[in-house]
Amino acid sequence: MKIVLQLFLACSLLIVAGGLSAAQPNPAGVTQASPVVLITGSNRGIGLALTKAYATAGWRVIATCRDPSRASELKELAAVHPNVVVETLDVTSEPSITGLVEKYRGKPIDVLVNNAGTSGRYEGQIPGQFDEATFTEIMRVNAFAPLRISTAFLDNVSASEHKKIIAISSGRGSVSKPFLERRAYFYDMSKSALNLGMRKLQSDVAEKRVLVGVFAPGIVDTELNNDLRNGVPAIRKLISPEESAAGLVALIANLSKENQHRFQNYNGETFEW
Numbered sequence: 393m394k395i396v397l398q399l400f401l402a403c404s405l406l407i408v409a410g411g412l413s414a415a416q417p418n419p420a421g422v423t424q425a426s427p428v429v430l431i432t433g434s435n436r437g438i439g440l441a442l443t444k445a446y447a448t449a450g451w452r453v454i455a456t457c458r459d460p461s462r463a464s465e466l467k468e469l470a471a472v473h474p475n476v477v478v479e480t481l482d483v484t485s486e487p488s489i490t491g492l493v494e495k496y497r498g499k500p501i502d503v504l505v506n507n508a509g510t511s512g513r514y515e516g517q518i519p520g521q522f523d524e525a526t527f528t529e530i531m532r533v534n535a536f537a538p539l540r541i542s543t544a545f546l547d548n549v550s551a552s553e554h555k556k557i558i559a560i561s562s563g564r565g566s567v568s569k570p571f572l573e574r575r576a577y578f579y580d581m582s583k584s585a586l587n588l589g590m591r592k593l594q595s596d597v598a599e600k601r602v603l604v605g606v607f608a609p610g611i612v613d614t615e616l617n618n619d620l621r622n623g624v625p626a627i628r629k630l631i632s633p634e635e636s637a638a639g640l641v642a643l644i645a646n647l648s649k650e651n652q653h654r655f656q657n658y659n660g661e662t663f664e665w
């Protein structure tokens with residue numbers, strides 16, 4: 393009798409273990425084989441909308457933000473989407489970066505989205521009031537951090553199936569577009585620097601078959617856009633973060649070796665660099 397009971401227990405354990413390890417979809421269609429996306433600045437604005445879009449599409453999302461204790465909307469989203477994991481990442485903090493790299497060592501990341509950005513202090517970027525500390529802060533967040541994060545997680549991306557690194561840039565970083573404004577010098581310069589850095593990265597990661605996409609998200613109704621305008625009414629109707637995210641997700645899915653040299657807006661329009 394004792395032997396029969398032991399056999400029954402052993403079989404039950406094997407069945408349960410098999411069930412756990414198999415790639416069975418949960419109700420959202422998420423499996424261990426689902427692709428993984430890591431997004432920076434995912435607690436609000438475009439980053440939060442991208443997190444929602446990928447979560448509902450069944451991806452596993454590593455949703456990073458610098459202070460999860462203040463990320464209530466993101467945590468609510470993660471509570472209803474078990475495929476969303478919230479992680480702390482300050483993109484300008486070396487210990488924060490290396491801590492997360494260590495945690496995810498050996499784990500593939502299909503798509504890395506460098507979304508976190510700052511408008512910087514408005515007053516510090518007007519001719520006559522140029523402020524070095526404002527310049528440094530904007531450059532650190534918008535230009536240096538995406539390169540640092542991309543190279544920090546390069547092994548994870550190159551070990552994945554999709555192998556894509558994305559930078560959320562801005563049409564304001566284009567040096568060919570007409571310049572309409574005398575403000576936000578450093579923000580615009582930071583996006584130009586980001587673009588050039590990412591284009592250089594394209595050739596350096598090509599041997600690992602990693603693609604690098606640089607996209608503009610449109611003119612989006614977020615805090616950053618509001619801060620950049622500093623009370624000046626928008627010249628065009630702002631789009632929602634959700635509309636922007638839907639366009640970006642489609643561009644990311646479509647990113648290829650052939651089109652990665654293009655600088656595309658969320659709606660597929662091409663900007664001159």
Ligand SMILES: NC(=O)c1ccc[n+]([C@@H]2O[C@H](COP(=O)([O-])OP(=O)(O)OC[C@H]3O[C@@H](n4cnc5c(N)ncnc54)[C@H](OP(=O)(O)O)[C@@H]3O)[C@@H](O)[C@H]2O)c1
Nearest residue numbers: 433437438458482483507508509562611612614615616617
């Ligand atoms: N909105 C537009 O019209 C527009 C147009 C062109 C490009 N973009 C670009 O789109 C991206 C997203 O901007 P958004 O419009 O969604 O702005 P947003 O709503 O103001 O969000 C900015 C995000 O970046 C995060 N962030 C800033 N500094 C960070 C740091 N050191 N470490 C980690 N996260 C940091 C913020 O986190 P905290 O909450 O902790 O501050 C926040 O999650 C930016 O790269 C921006 O330049 C936006």
